Amino acid sequence: MNAQERILARIREALKVPAPKPGSHGHGGHGRDVAPAPVFAFQGRPVQVARSWLPPGGSTPQEHLTRFAAASAELKTDFRCVESESEAHAQLRHIADSEGWARVASHHSPLTDAATAALARPTLFTDGGYVPDELEVCEVGITTCDVLVAQTGSLVVNSRTSGGRALSVLPPHHVVLARKDQLVCDLTDAFQRVEQLHGAHWPSMISLVTGPSRTGDIERILVLGAHGPKKLTVLMW
Amino acid sequence: MSNAAQQFLEAAGTITRNLRHRGLIQTALRKYEVARDRKKSAFNDWSSARQSAAETKWDAINHLDTYLTEFTSKIEARGTKVHWCTTGPEARDTIRGIIKDAKAKCVVKSKAMTAEEIHLNEALEKDGFEVVESDLGEFIVQLRKEPPYHIVFPAMHLTRDEISDLFERELGSAPTREPEELTMIARRALRRKYIQADVGITGANFAIAETGMVSITENEGNARLTAALPRVMVTLLGIEKILPKLEDLALFLPLLATAGAGQTVTGYNTLYGGPRQPGESDGPIEWHVVLLDNRRTELLADPEQRDALHCIRCGACLNVCPIFRNVGGHTYGTTYSGPVGSVITPHLRGLQEWKHLSNASSLCGACTEACPVKIDLHHHLLQNRRNAVGDSPSWIERLAWRAHAFAVNTPALYQFGQEVARIVEPLRLRLQGTPLDPVKSWTRTRDLPPVAPESFKEWWRNRR
Numbered sequence: 215m216n217a218q219e220r221i222l223a224r225i226r227e228a229l230k231v232p233a234p235k236p237g238s239h240g241h242g243g244h245g246r247d248v249a250p251a252p253v254f255a256f257q258g259r260p261v262q263v264a265r266s267w268l269p270p271g272g273s274t275p276q277e278h279l280t281r282f283a284a285a286s287a288e289l290k291t292d293f294r295c296v297e298s299e300s301e302a303h304a305q306l307r308h309i310a311d312s313e314g315w316a317r318v319a320s321h322h323s324p325l326t327d328a329a330t331a332a333l334a335r336p337t338l339f340t341d342g343g344y345v346p347d348e349l350e351v352c353e354v355g356i357t358t359c360d361v362l363v364a365q366t367g368s369l370v371v372n373s374r375t376s377g378g379r380a381l382s383v384l385p386p387h388h389v390v391l392a393r394k395d396q397l398v399c400d401l402t403d404a405f406q407r408v409e410q411l412h413g414a415h416w417p418s419m420i421s422l423v424t425g426p427s428r429t430g431d432i433e434r435i436l437v438l439g440a441h442g443p444k445k446l447t448v449l450m451w
Numbered sequence: 452m453s454n455a456a457q458q459f460l461e462a463a464g465t466i467t468r469n470l471r472h473r474g475l476i477q478t479a480l481r482k483y484e485v486a487r488d489r490k491k492s493a494f495n496d497w498s499s500a501r502q503s504a505a506e507t508k509w510d511a512i513n514h515l516d517t518y519l520t521e522f523t524s525k526i527e528a529r530g531t532k533v534h535w536c537t538t539g540p541e542a543r544d545t546i547r548g549i550i551k552d553a554k555a556k557c558v559v560k561s562k563a564m565t566a567e568e569i570h571l572n573e574a575l576e577k578d579g580f581e582v583v584e585s586d587l588g589e590f591i592v593q594l595r596k597e598p599p600y601h602i603v604f605p606a607m608h609l610t611r612d613e614i615s616d617l618f619e620r621e622l623g624s625a626p627t628r629e630p631e632e633l634t635m636i637a638r639r640a641l642r643r644k645y646i647q648a649d650v651g652i653t654g655a656n657f658a659i660a661e662t663g664m665v666s667i668t669e670n671e672g673n674a675r676l677t678a679a680l681p682r683v684m685v686t687l688l689g690i691e692k693i694l695p696k697l698e699d700l701a702l703f704l705p706l707l708a709t710a711g712a713g714q715t716v717t718g719y720n721t722l723y724g725g726p727r728q729p730g731e732s733d734g735p736i737e738w739h740v741v742l743l744d745n746r747r748t749e750l751l752a753d754p755e756q757r758d759a760l761h762c763i764r765c766g767a768c769l770n771v772c773p774i775f776r777n778v779g780g781h782t783y784g785t786t787y788s789g790p791v792g793s794v795i796t797p798h799l800r801g802l803q804e805w806k807h808l809s810n811a812s813s814l815c816g817a818c819t820e821a822c823p824v825k826i827d828l829h830h831h832l833l834q835n836r837r838n839a840v841g842d843s844p845s846w847i848e849r850l851a852w853r854a855h856a857f858a859v860n861t862p863a864l865y866q867f868g869q870e871v872a873r874i875v876e877p878l879r880l881r882l883q884g885t886p887l888d889p890v891k892s893w894t895r896t897r898d899l900p901p902v903a904p905e906s907f908k909e910w911w912r913n914r915r
Contacts (some may be wrong), residue, residue, distance in 0.1 A: 217535040218523070221690065221744050225516045228752035233513060236505035236758065236825050264503035264702045267496035269715060278797065285715070298615075316528070320731070340732045346646045346680055364714045378732035379679035382878045383672045383719075401701035401716075402606050409697065418529065419678070422704070427672040429720050430590035432614055432630040433475075434482045438847040440587055440634055441641065442672020447811070 242450030261418075271365030271399035278364035278397050283365025289439060292332075292447040293367075300392065302333035304451045309374055310335065310354075311448065313387070319352035321377025325391040326356055335391040340377045346384075355443075360420075361407045362448070365400035368424040369409055369448065374417035382423065388443040392450045455784055456807035462782040472608060472779060473530070479607050480770050486713025487767075493715065495707075504706050505825035506776065510556035511660075511693045515751065518660035518693045523752035524665020526740060529725030539569035542743050542888070546571060546652070546685055549739050553683040555580065559641075561667070562586040562604055563654025564764060565687045565743055568786045568799075571652070582652075584643045585673035587637050594621045597803040602787060603711050603766035608779060641673070643653035654765065655688040657703060661696045663724060667739065668707060670718040678723060684735035686723070689743050691760040697722075698794050703763065707737045711765035712821040731829035750798040756831050761824040766819035766826055774811045777782060783808065790818035794831040806839035872902045 217222070231444045255416075279295065286293035295301050310333055311316075319338045320326045329338045338348055349355075357377050360370040369390055371382045381389050397406050408420060427442030438444050452460075466472055466803070491497050506906055516900045536542035550558060557581050566572065572593070575582045577595070584593040588605035592598065594617055599605030606614070614633055618624045624636045645651075654675050655665040663688055667674045678684055696704060708714040727734035751757055769789030780788045785796045785808070789887050793808035809832045818828040840848070858864050883886045883899075893899060 217541075218533075219536060221535050221537060221742075222516050222519065224744070224748040225519070225690075225751060227749055229513060229515065231754045233509070233757040235753040236502065236509050236761075242740070260491050264500055264507075267494060267500040267503065267756055268492075268702065270495060290833065306623065334481040338858050345849040346733075350646060351644070355875065366714075368716060373734055374728070378733045379675065381732075383675045388480075402698055405698045405701055416529070416664075416724045418725040418731060418734055419721060419723055420664075421675060421719055422716065424718050424720075425718050428670050428843075429587045429634055430712075431586070431591070432609075432611055432633055434479045434607075435549065437631045437634040439638065440671035440673070441585065441638055441676055 225239075226424045230423065236394050241398045251373075265400065265402045266334040268400065269365055271363070271403075273399070275334065275394070275397070278399055279394075281364040282362060282367055282397060285364070286448065289367050289446075290398075291367060294447070294449050297327065297391075300428065302451050303329060305355075305449060306389065307332060309389075313356055315353045317352040318354055318356060319349055319381055319385055320359075321381060323358050325358050325393075326377075329356060329391055338379050340381045344378075346380070348420040349380060349384055350390065353390055354387040355381045355383075356389045356391065357382050359390050359396065360411055361404045362392055362397045362450070363399075363401055363422075364397060366424055368401075370403070370404060371421050371423060372412065372417040373419035374412075379419050382421070383427075383442045386439065386443055387447070388426070389447045389449065392448060394450055397450070414428045453804045453807065454803050458784055459778075459782060459807055459811070462784070463778040466779050468778050473777075474700070475608060475610065476776055476779060479604065480776065481811045482743055483713055484768055487709060487770075488713075490709040490713050490715055491747070494709070499776065500702060500706060501823055503823050504702055505758075505761065506700070506765075507694065507699055508824050511695055512691060512757060514695075515690065515693060518695055519690060521660040522658050522663055522693060523742075525660075526665075528663065529728065530618065531599075531725050531738045533739055535744075539743075539745050542569050542741055542745070543571060543574045545741055546561075546687065546739075547574060549683065549685055549737075550580060550628045551648050552576075552577065553650055553685065557644065557648045558582045558650045558652060559644050559648035559677050559681060560584055560652040561654070561669065561677040562589050562605070563652065563687055564599075564786060565654055565689055566652065567598060569668075569687075569743070574587070583641065583648070585644070585671075585677055586669070587634060587673075590637055590641065591617065591665050592866065594618075598781070598786075601766060601769060602764055602789075607730070610779075624796045637888060644743070645676040645680045650683045650685060651677035652685045652687065653677055653792075655686050655692055655706065657694045657700065657723070658688060658692045659687065659694055659697050659700070662722075664697070664722040665692075666700060666704075667677045667721050668704070668717050668719075669721075670712075670714075672719055675719055675721055678721070678735070679733055682735055683737045683739070684723075684726065685739045685741060686739045687743060689747055691747055703731055707763050707765050710767040710821065746799045750795060753798070755834055756794065756798070758824075758826050759791070759828075759831060761826055762791050762795070763824060764791075765823060767821040767823060771817040771821045773813055773817070775817065778811070781809070787801060790828045790832070791822075791826070794814070794826075794828055794835065798841055799834050799902060800840055802835070809833075809835040813822065866906075869902070869906055873904075876902050 243288045362369045426446040429440035567796045600608045656668040659668040708716045726738035761876040775789040797805040
């Protein structure tokens with residue numbers, strides 16, 4: 215018997231005696247009593263029900279947008295919803311000038327290719343591999359995302375179509391380019407969208423990013439940019 | 452009394468008189484409470500969300516064999532090596548072997564309570580590897596050569612001045628009173644490490660059976676960097692971390708962040724399903740997932756307390772516990788402190804040695820109320836008390852209870868006892884506070900209620 219079989223055998227032995235269902239405080243146990251019926255029956259997927267108890271994300275696209283903007287403001291994400299792609303590029307150039315970006319990092323995709331061309335600065339593309347030291351000195355990482363979440367102000371990047379694992383977290387500024395139709399109501403919708411996009415062939419990493427990097431480890435005082443980006447900008451049109 | 456109990460009493464006696472410590476903990480936890488309550492109120496129905504989470508975890512733990520098998524086969528299909536380890540030393544040796552095979556020198560690590568549980572850092576450092584903790588709080592306590600104070604806020608017991616002094620001494624930085632500058636000192640110190648390190652070690656918050664992925668929750672981005680740049684990645688997790696479905700995270704991520712830190716969701720919640728896949732630009736070439744039992748199966752075998760394995764390590768029960776708030780995290784002398792630590796430690800490390808933790812509770816039930824997965828914590832503390840006595844009954848105690856039972860079942864004897872108590876009480880009151888007091892172990896810290904001038908029976912007789 216190998217270690218896996220030994221541990222599984224111990225688990226099966228332990229589970230021979232049933233445990234009381236949750237919510238039966240102080241009662242049941244030892245398998246003597248009849249376990250009380252669960253409040254929410256285990257039929258199929260309890261989370262589909264649980265969704266209605268979570269913080270709401272809004273019910274119309276406009277509400278989603280309002281909710282995402284409010285969450286972004288609280289998280290200190292710089293969220294800009296603009297009219298067109300060219301306006302997004304103009305905003306990007308403005309940020310680049312004011313922060314003095316000398317080296318930009320990005321990956322190839324229709325949205326990012328157009329943006330990096332508009333920026334016209336030395337650009338490191340991470341596709342197909344890169345030298346970490348070269349990425350570390352870039353002032354910004356520009357990526358696409360899979361989906362944005364109104365409920366939480368989050369966005370999802372992955373290791374295959376958002377330029378790898380490090381691009382969105384190593385440079386001190388992370389800029390995300392997104393389309394309005396990528397914004398969904400809540401985390402349940404977001405995981406469904408991610409499954410539609412990648413379920414047949416999962417990337418090795420999928421990250422739900424919510425605001426710039428933060429810590430409260432010193433006297434519970436919020437500091438941005440602990441190890442990851444100090445700034446997170448979302449440009450959406 | 453066990454050594455551990457003696458140490459607990461001594462440490463608790465010292466720290467509860469430390470006003471500076473008290474002030475720090477009260478301030479930190481007040482901030483936490485305000486944030487948590489605000490985020491809880493954003494839920495449409497917090498208590499139903501908890502019930503649903505409890506049922507999902509019940510399903511996961513009570514079908515653990517099925518889900519672990521599913522998890523393993525899915526994650527192995529993407530080229531991950533899964534190691535099953537029964538004990539702490541086994542897990543330690545497995546990880547040491549992986550690091551030796553990788554011919555690594557520098558290891559960067561993100562926060563993992565399971566690694567504290569098996570004392571991984573000490574073992575690796577003894578082998579001569581440099582292990583760098585990358586979470587800011589863990590980095591601070593590592594420099595102080597201390598275990599984490601709290602499972603979520605490792606450096607909660609330190610002021611900015613103490614941290615500044617520590618950085619000045621250990622890193623040669625200039626003193627500062629700004630938390631932001633202190634954070635940047637750590638950021639600069641660690642940035643090179645991510646790039647230099649050969650191996651990255653992480654913990655995990657959830658393991659998704661359906662898709663074969665682990666989910667790592669953090670705020671700083673240090674776990675993401677640890678999992679991005681080193682060429683070998685190791686993830687250590689307890690077998691109880693299982694969740695059945697990917698979409699369960701839609702419930703568990705907000706629940707964990709709200710209960711644990713007063714956030715809607717934390718900064719980064721990242722799913723890892725394998726090492727670098729074909730066509731990807733970075734990520735480790737090798738990924739090892741180490742599944743740790745370390746007596747979790749013994750807790751599983753106790754149906755009464757099996758739900759303690761539902762714990763998602765949010766720390767909410769620590770934050771609300773009046774005992775934790777007075778004695779602090781280090782007093783427990785355990786990896787997991789506070790109510791949940793007091794429940795599980797006797798199972799993980801021996802009931803008789805750790806039974807005193809069951810008494811480190813006022814049984815107020817604040818922990819049970821705070822738990823986002825509804826673990827019946829304060830009842831489990833009572834059950835541990837009962838089990839500890841049943842396990843090793845003291846003959847004095849048994850004799851005393853038998854005598855008590857005989858007295859209360861014999862009316863004449865009981866009445867006689869009352870008369871005697873009334874007569875000797877004035878004498879006892881005069882002895883109270885002196886070494887001659889026969890019940891001094893009780894009256895040292897508590898009041899002894901006075902004997903009633905007449906019993907209920909006498910009162911009733913006189914009324915008629």
